[in-house]
Amino acid sequence: MLNRQRALLAFISSVQSSGHRGLTRAQLTKFAFLFREAVGASSGLTYEFVPYKYGPFSFALYRELDGLVAQGLVCETGDSRAVLSISSTGRYQACAEADKIPRTAWRVVREVTGQSG
16 A cells, blocks of 8 residues: 555544544545645645646546555445545554554644644
8 A cells, every 4th residue: 555545534534533524525626635735745645736727736646546546445325425434444454554654744734634733
């Protein structure tokens, strides 16, 4: 698993741990963009973004997110504003992979998603 995929799981997990059902693809994309701005593009944890209708967009992020859904690590429910959430398998994987994300990156994930700690 790529570090940036670990970061995606961390974002979704962080939002869910605060009591929310999950987040939309647009919300995840915006979190990932803010994360990139905070940790820097050369960290190996981020995606490339292009300007789009509703803000930044990353083709690679969507492709890798589709892969996480196909692997059963992330669940996507609904149609037009589908909600992304961590599956039980994904939660286990996120915990197992958590130590591979630098502490500073975890701090930024919590800041970007509005979590304390």
